[in-house]
Amino acid sequence: MNDLDLTFERLRAEGKTALMPFITVGDPDPETTVEILVALQDAGADIVELGVPYSDPLADGPVIQRASERALVRQITIKTCLDTARKAKDRGVTMPFVLFTYYNPALQLGLENFFAMLQEAEISGLIIPDLPFEESAEVLALADAANIRLVPLVAPTSNDRIARIMSSARGFIYCVSSLGVTGERSSFYEGVEQFIHTVRAQTELPVAIGFGISSQEQVRRFSEICDGVVIGSAIVRKIEESIPLLKNNDSKSEGLLQIRNFVAQLKS
């Protein structure tokens, strides 16, 4: 068991669903990311996805792309991201961290080195959206050895691959609510409920949903049938809107409060 497993186990016992924000690390700067993580925890977030900014984010819509660009202008690397995670833990953040990175930055570090760095930063889970399950054996073995959960993404179109993906899934299953790229949506893939049931029938692991969820109403709907709900673009947009406040020392706490209130309202 690691703290990701323990968090899902505790929430399950309490009959609750995990609220799982996604943020881009280094947006608008690493110091502020640490403070945003503290604010998310205060707001009641349960698990956080830490997005590593990437120049060619194939699966990301405009909101997360802009966040990546803001971070990349500051030369944020995967190393900076992990240092930032470490600093947040040192600041008293206890929420489990799931690192969200495209494959190339991890490969560039060398996989063994990458996993040693993840351990050092107390990362509990890992999502690599462009690593196909069919090519994941080496990463999975290293992740298992490091006690880090390699979480698969499953899409409504995964069909007959679902059973195979489940066989090597760890931590939880990330169900993608819709096809396309990340970003707030008013409607989801038509058979999304059926899709979640299909996944659930094939695994004991917690099942989370993400992609397009931005309102309290949508969180409520998916909380009925999922163990976790991921909210990315809506929170990243809130951070973007708060940047003018965050950049000024006199108004920084007001900016953090706005982010915190937004997340607390999604949680309630």
Ligand SMILES: O=P(O)(O)OC[C@@H](O)[C@@H](O)c1c[nH]c2ccccc12
């Ligand atoms: O932004 P959204 O629509 O709320 O979706 C979650 C999401 O941001 C996060 O999990 C994510 C960011 N980049 C991704 C790429 C692929 C799958 C998922 C993601």
